[in-house]
Amino acid sequence: xxxxxxxxxxxxxxxxxxxxxxxxxxxxxxxxxxxxxxxxxxxxxxxxxxxxxxxxxxxxxxxxxxxxxxxxxxxxxxxxxxxxxxxxxxxxxxxxxxxxxxxxxxxxxxxxx
Amino acid sequence: xxxxxxxxxxxxxxxxxxxxxxxxxxxxxxxxxxxxxxxxxxxxxxxxxxxxxxxxxxxxxxxxxxxxxxxxxxxxxxxxxxxxxxxxxxxxxxxxxxxxxxxxxxxxxxxxxx
Numbered sequence: 317x318x319x320x321x322x323x324x325x326x327x328x329x330x331x332x333x334x335x336x337x338x339x340x341x342x343x344x345x346x347x348x349x350x351x352x353x354x355x356x357x358x359x360x361x362x363x364x365x366x367x368x369x370x371x372x373x374x375x376x377x378x379x380x381x382x383x384x385x386x387x388x389x390x391x392x393x394x395x396x397x398x399x400x401x402x403x404x405x406x407x408x409x410x411x412x413x414x415x416x417x418x419x420x421x422x423x424x425x426x427x428x429x
Numbered sequence: 430x431x432x433x434x435x436x437x438x439x440x441x442x443x444x445x446x447x448x449x450x451x452x453x454x455x456x457x458x459x460x461x462x463x464x465x466x467x468x469x470x471x472x473x474x475x476x477x478x479x480x481x482x483x484x485x486x487x488x489x490x491x492x493x494x495x496x497x498x499x500x501x502x503x504x505x506x507x508x509x510x511x512x513x514x515x516x517x518x519x520x521x522x523x524x525x526x527x528x529x530x531x532x533x534x535x536x537x538x539x540x541x542x543x
Binding site: 317322325348350352358359360361362365405409411412415416417418419420421422 | 460462464469470471472473474477479487488519527530531532534535536537
């Protein structure tokens with residue numbers, strides 16, 4: 317099955333700085349790569365996703381890049397704010413034939429004021 | 430529109446006891462999933478269902494059973510709880526659309542087995 321590795325496991329940044337989280341995947345057939353944000357004690361929520369036919373996608377302060385050749389994708393958060401403090405999970409899947417998401421182990425991001 | 434609702438929210442079990450976790454969704458989603466979340470291990474898939482009456486094993490199915498008798502409900506059962514099953518359990522669902530592959534998660538069930 318798909319194996320998703322995520323780095324770093326913890327990340328501390330100064331407010332206003334950028335944060336970058338990287339993930340690698342093992343199955344070259346994977347074609348859908350979402351990112352979920354989980355605040356303390358809450359449920360994971362989808363914040364951005366990218367499909368394999370796109371190299372980059374942006375939504376305000378967050379962006380995701382995908383390198384299919386190297387089988388890795390990254391989440392970029394610019395101008396970090398205290399409300400960005402959370403656990404972030406990357407995931408991969410290969411719809412429409414495979415319905416399951418395989419998640420990375422998560423990155424705990426702390427934004428220091 | 431409640432989304433995905435999980436019951437109970439918290440539970441403490443003794444080793445060997447059984448229980449059922451209920452996941453209910455009111456979004457007419459076809460696909461439903463049960464994940465467990467453990468520190469440093471992310472979310473691991475236990476079982477999933479692609480439609481009423483169908484279930485399949487995920488990455489860590491041992492010790493769990495599931496049923497999907499109604500489209501809106503997905504039940505996760507522990508027949509004989511073990512301390513290794515102490516975890517936070519999340520249910521998720523999604524619509525079988527090629528336009529949107531995103532999951533909607535429930536709020537989780539924190540289970541402790543002593």
